[in-house]
Amino acid sequence: MPVTNKIKTNVPLAPYTTFKIGGPADFFVEIESKDELEEAFGWAKEKNLPFYFLGGGSNILISDKGLRGLTIKLGNKTIDVRGERLYCGAGVSLAQAAQAATGHKFSGLEWAYGIPRATVGGAIRGNAEAFGTNMSDLTETVEVYNAKKKRFELYSKKDCKFEYRGSIFKKNGHLLIWQGTLKLFAADGVDIDKKVEKVLGFRNAKQPKLPSAGCIFKNVSADHLKESNPELYSRADRAISPRGEVSAGWLIDSAGLKGKTIGGAKISLEHANFIINIGKATAEDIITLISYTKQQVRDKFRIQLSEEIGYLGFE
Secondary structure: OOHHHOOEEEEEOHHHOOOOOOOEEEEEEEEOOHHHHHHHHHHHHHOOOOEEEEOOOOOEEEOOOOEEEEEEEEOOOOEEEEOOEEEEEOOOEHHHHHHHHHHOOEEOOHHHOOOOOOEHHHHHHOOOEEOOEEHHHHEEEEEEEEOOOOEEEEEEHHHHOOEOOEOHHHHOOOEEEEEEEEEOEEOOHHHHHHHHHHHHHHHHHHOOOOOEOOOOEOOEEHHHHHHHOHHHHOOOHHHEOOOOEEOHHHHHHHOOOOOOEEOOEEEOOOOOOOEEEOOOOOHHHHHHHHHHHHHHHHHHHOOOOOEOOEEEOOO
């Protein structure tokens, strides 16, 4: 079937996001092959339409007005285990990738258990991290569709230009991740199970159950906190990670903001770096609460928080 026959109009995007927020896409298509992807881009270019990529719908906030142009949802969900390498389509969920790895007694992805709807492509793009492991630690190569050059390209780890919560793909919207190769390592099954149990126990105890996008803000450099607010730094021991970052959730909690509510948006009581949709929250509610949180932390602690989530449709 030609991909043009699969394109739908005026599709509500809220069901495709973990926030359950977002207006309609003018045009929407789910693609499953390289040919479909190239055809979809060709269709958008012919009609002079902007385009957006949608993975699992986590870590993003979509405007209440929706998205103009073509929204492309990645449906390539192939997983192939060869040796200690995991070849994952960008549409594969992190949870599925983690299960495939541990099922073959490979370690490295235990931290991905319990992450709702996040995909491998999105995790590489944002260099996702938890429990001391970054996607950049595991990513060996990335196959990418370059929309400007209209061709698929292979990126090495160095080419990806990974950084804290970012990569070359996050800075360049024309580079679409199609597949990632993850390098894992063999481990004892009992040790793997213990790590998974620890991760799931933490997430079940600490993370909210209501709709959210995951962590809203990036963590803060401990050195920056020490320079900006020595008194607060002196109380931050348990909130500083081995990588030298202070938990944004701890800063928000220290500012007394847990439970703060604006419209249908609320700072979670379980984890202060989560904003949850308590019912019919709008994107405007979320943005207003984000702005309020940044202002309060800045005024109280002289620390400027920056968002980890991405925004779509607010141009």
